[in-house]
Amino acid sequence: MEIIIQKYGGTSMADANCIRNVAMKVIKERRRGKAVIVVVSAQAGITDMLNKKAKEISGNPSKRELDMMLATGEQVSISLLAMAINEMGEKAISYIAQQVGIITDENHTNARIKNINSKKIMNELEKGKIVILPGFQGITKDNEITALGRGGSDTSAIAIGVALNANEVEIYTDVLGVYSADPRIVKNARKIDFISYDEMLEMAGAGAKVLHYRSVELAAKNNIKIHLRSSFDKSIGTIVKEEEALMENAEIRGVAHNIEKAKISIGNIEDKSNNLTYIFNEIANAKINVDIITQNHVGNNKICVSYIVDEEDYESALKISENLKKKFKGSYVKGNKDIAKISVIGIGMKSNYGVAAKVFSILANEDIDIDMVSTSSINISCIIKKVDFVKAISAIHFNLLDEYREC
Amino acid sequence: MEIIIQKYGGTSMADANCIRNVAMKVIKERRRGKAVIVVVSAQAGITDMLNKKAKEISGNPSKRELDMMLATGEQVSISLLAMAINEMGEKAISYIAQQVGIITDENHTNARIKNINSKKIMNELEKGKIVILPGFQGITKDNEITALGRGGSDTSAIAIGVALNANEVEIYTDVLGVYSADPRIVKNARKIDFISYDEMLEMAGAGAKVLHYRSVELAAKNNIKIHLRSSFDKSIGTIVKEEEALMENAEIRGVAHNIEKAKISIGNIEDKSNNLTYIFNEIANAKINVDIITQNHVGNNKICVSYIVDEEDYESALKISENLKKKFKGSYVKGNKDIAKISVIGIGMKSNYGVAAKVFSILANEDIDIDMVSTSSINISCIIKKVDFVKAISAIHFNLLDEYREC
Numbered sequence: 001m002e003i004i005i006q007k008y009g010g011t012s013m014a015d016a017n018c019i020r021n022v023a024m025k026v027i028k029e030r031r032r033g034k035a036v037i038v039v040v041s042a043q044a045g046i047t048d049m050l051n052k053k054a055k056e057i058s059g060n061p062s063k064r065e066l067d068m069m070l071a072t073g074e075q076v077s078i079s080l081l082a083m084a085i086n087e088m089g090e091k092a093i094s095y096i097a098q099q100v101g102i103i104t105d106e107n108h109t110n111a112r113i114k115n116i117n118s119k120k121i122m123n124e125l126e127k128g129k130i131v132i133l134p135g136f137q138g139i140t141k142d143n144e145i146t147a148l149g150r151g152g153s154d155t156s157a158i159a160i161g162v163a164l165n166a167n168e169v170e171i172y173t174d175v176l177g178v179y180s181a182d183p184r185i186v187k188n189a190r191k192i193d194f195i196s197y198d199e200m201l202e203m204a205g206a207g208a209k210v211l212h213y214r215s216v217e218l219a220a221k222n223n224i225k226i227h228l229r230s231s232f233d234k235s236i237g238t239i240v241k242e243e244e245a246l247m248e249n250a251e252i253r254g255v256a257h258n259i260e261k262a263k264i265s266i267g268n269i270e271d272k273s274n275n276l277t278y279i280f281n282e283i284a285n286a287k288i289n290v291d292i293i294t295q296n297h298v299g300n301n302k303i304c305v306s307y308i309v310d311e312e313d314y315e316s317a318l319k320i321s322e323n324l325k326k327k328f329k330g331s332y333v334k335g336n337k338d339i340a341k342i343s344v345i346g347i348g349m350k351s352n353y354g355v356a357a358k359v360f361s362i363l364a365n366e367d368i369d370i371d372m373v374s375t376s377s378i379n380i381s382c383i384i385k386k387v388d389f390v391k392a393i394s395a396i397h398f399n400l401l402d403e404y405r406e407c
Numbered sequence: 408m409e410i411i412i413q414k415y416g417g418t419s420m421a422d423a424n425c426i427r428n429v430a431m432k433v434i435k436e437r438r439r440g441k442a443v444i445v446v447v448s449a450q451a452g453i454t455d456m457l458n459k460k461a462k463e464i465s466g467n468p469s470k471r472e473l474d475m476m477l478a479t480g481e482q483v484s485i486s487l488l489a490m491a492i493n494e495m496g497e498k499a500i501s502y503i504a505q506q507v508g509i510i511t512d513e514n515h516t517n518a519r520i521k522n523i524n525s526k527k528i529m530n531e532l533e534k535g536k537i538v539i540l541p542g543f544q545g546i547t548k549d550n551e552i553t554a555l556g557r558g559g560s561d562t563s564a565i566a567i568g569v570a571l572n573a574n575e576v577e578i579y580t581d582v583l584g585v586y587s588a589d590p591r592i593v594k595n596a597r598k599i600d601f602i603s604y605d606e607m608l609e610m611a612g613a614g615a616k617v618l619h620y621r622s623v624e625l626a627a628k629n630n631i632k633i634h635l636r637s638s639f640d641k642s643i644g645t646i647v648k649e650e651e652a653l654m655e656n657a658e659i660r661g662v663a664h665n666i667e668k669a670k671i672s673i674g675n676i677e678d679k680s681n682n683l684t685y686i687f688n689e690i691a692n693a694k695i696n697v698d699i700i701t702q703n704h705v706g707n708n709k710i711c712v713s714y715i716v717d718e719e720d721y722e723s724a725l726k727i728s729e730n731l732k733k734k735f736k737g738s739y740v741k742g743n744k745d746i747a748k749i750s751v752i753g754i755g756m757k758s759n760y761g762v763a764a765k766v767f768s769i770l771a772n773e774d775i776d777i778d779m780v781s782t783s784s785i786n787i788s789c790i791i792k793k794v795d796f797v798k799a800i801s802a803i804h805f806n807l808l809d810e811y812r813e814c
Binding site for chain 2 (some may be wrong): 019076
């Protein structure tokens with residue numbers, strides 16, 4: 001019995017017509033003789049609506065109670081989809097996380113799946129039923145309801161794939177696949193047919209919102225192919241899989257951007273060996289993720305430290321930095337939200353020297369200043385002014401990614 | 408530790424302000440040193456909204472999946488109330504039916520509670536926490552989610568009272584209590600301070616919608632007082648309790664009406680001993696509840712049979728009756744939806760002869776024809792024309808219940 005796992009996001013489940021569309025896709029696979037497991041998100045808008053209800057009650061609601069509440073969004077989706085499939089003449093059954101044993105850790109609102117019990121799911125599949133499961137939710141070993149955090153439904157689908165030894169998981173969404181750049185910004189951006197796990201992780205980390213980072217990590221670890229595709233279009237989407245020879249032709253795979261970043265600089269602090277450790281420990285303790293870091297020696301045994309954070313952490317990072325400035329006798333703290341991070345990603349860089357130089361030269365030709373740079377073997381990221389970001393990614397895409405350039 | 412159980416309906420939980428109002432009432436009891444358990448319904452409108460979603464998908468959705476979906480309404484309520492109580496500085500924790508073990512039978516959409524495990528609830532109460540539980544929902548021994556049917560939240564609250572040996576359960580609603588007649592219709596209708604279980608059962612059965620029939624039954628069986636009161640008003644409501652001497656002064660307690668009834672007559676069928684059994688078996692097999700039944704001998708070894716059903720069962724009862732007419736060689740089937748049932752209820756009838764005669768005489772004085780009658784030791788019900796029902800209950804209330812009559 002070949003098992004297929006399909007995951008549908010909130011826009012794919014938005015209303016009765018969308019749900020019927022999903023039911024038809026599911027039934028098509030079942031009638032091909034496959035055992036089908038479907039993982040669904042809450043209907044579009046529901047999670048926001050529930051969060052709003054909570055916000056009206058409390059500025060800082062208990063995370064346990066938030067998870068209790070939010071789990072209902074997926075529970076409504078699974079039952080509606082089961083009804084739709086039953087209505088069309090196939091047998092379907094929905095189960096919440098607790099009923100099939102999707103076990104997570106205790107970290108409410110951001111839990112991680114530890115284990116999935118495949119027994120009940122397999123039993124139902126063997127009876128010929130389509131099994132419908134909620135994304136996003138889990139249960140602790142103490143029977144407490146948990147949520148995986150935004151986008152966690154992708155991770156649920158992959159984890160179920162792992163538990164059931166599936167080769168591939170189909171993630172249905174409202175775009176045609178992963179693009180070489182954001183198609184709303186770069187005119188010639190094109191759908192990528194194949195992308196390696198590493199590249200997809202870099203793309204996700206660099207701001208491409210199409211797949212949840214953790215889901216790609218989990219798929220990579222277990223070598224499960226992800227087929228990201230549209231639920232409103234029959235075409236093949238993007239296959240995320242292990243790096244293969246055929247992929248290496250391309251120098252770069254895509255260019256991503258993130259304009260929700262901020263830069264903070266602490267000026268002229270003492271240059272002592274433990275200072276950097278202390279600074280970034282303090283920031284980590286406040287649960288702030290730091291992106292690129294630079295350190296400049298400015299003479300007189302002084303250094304300037306700059307770092308990039310997510311825009312939402314800007315205020316708290318600024319406050320911490322003020323204290324650090326005092327502690328290390330610095331002369332100023334500067335903050336800047338008018339920045340963008342652009343990232344050029346591709347496994348091909350590994351065997352093609354000089355990609356970084358090409359990127360720098362393209363940006364220079366456009367008169368775009370590069371403020372900070374960070375590179376890995378398959379990723380070149382630059383911090384630039386926010387006003388320049390469209391020009392930057394367009395120019396990079398045109399020079400390095402367009403297949404049919406006019407020039 | 409004195410345990411108090413409070414149940415709040417959907418209108419009491421309608422929005423953030425209502426929920427805060429409920430939280431304050433709950434906290435007040437907690438700060439008096441009591442152990443508080445709160446049972447809540449889905450927010451007003453939510454169950455209807457969910458049912459609408461299901462209807463858009465399927466004309467006849469699976470009952471199992473309906474219960475799966477509807478259980479979410481209460482789950483949102485319990486978490487929001489827990490957040491509100493936490494926000495006000497008291498400790499609260501919500502649990503769904505499965506987590507505390509509210510075990511029901513397998514009868515989806517209309518399940519009955521079989522057992523409640525009080526252990527987890529007691530543990531939390533002993534830690535000083537307010538425990539918030541969903542009404543209406545349960546779980547089978549096989550871990551399937553069930554619903555108790557409309558109004559089942561009252562029953563949940565009483566069942567929890569039974570499991571925890573409580574003396575009293577407070578049912579908060581949007582009316583001040585049980586009334587001697589519908590106050591929207593009868594001007595001088597007044598709130599009843601005390602009513603016996605038997606009277607309350609008759610009132611509920613006769614159309615008073617203020618308490619769920621099964622909840623009163625369960626309270627009576629376990630001798631738990633029900634205090635029905637308003638969540639928007641501080642006054643004492645109606646106490647439903649065991650019959651006591653003090654209650655016996657009143658001749659009648661109240662008058663109820665039901666205008667959603669229909670009458671069906673099958674004319675001139677053969678008078679054989681098994682016919683009635685056969686007729687009402689057929690109707691019972693179609694899951695139609697029959698109310699009053701009359702049988703008239705019309706000579707020539709023929710009888711006419713009339714019976715009352717709920718209006719929603721009218722069409723199917725009519726169809727069955729047509730078949731029965733043919734089988735027993737009857738001459739006609741007649742249906743009539745323009746009827747009303749009025750019921751005069753009171754334990755006092757037991758020791759006060761002639762109440763029925765008084766009722767008949769009051770109706771006769773008003774020129775109201777009585778079509779059918781049914782009496783028990785504490786209930787006199789009459790079927791009359793629907794157009795007469797306001798005049799009928801007003802006259803009965805005026806003559807038998809008004810305390811300060813002008814005449």
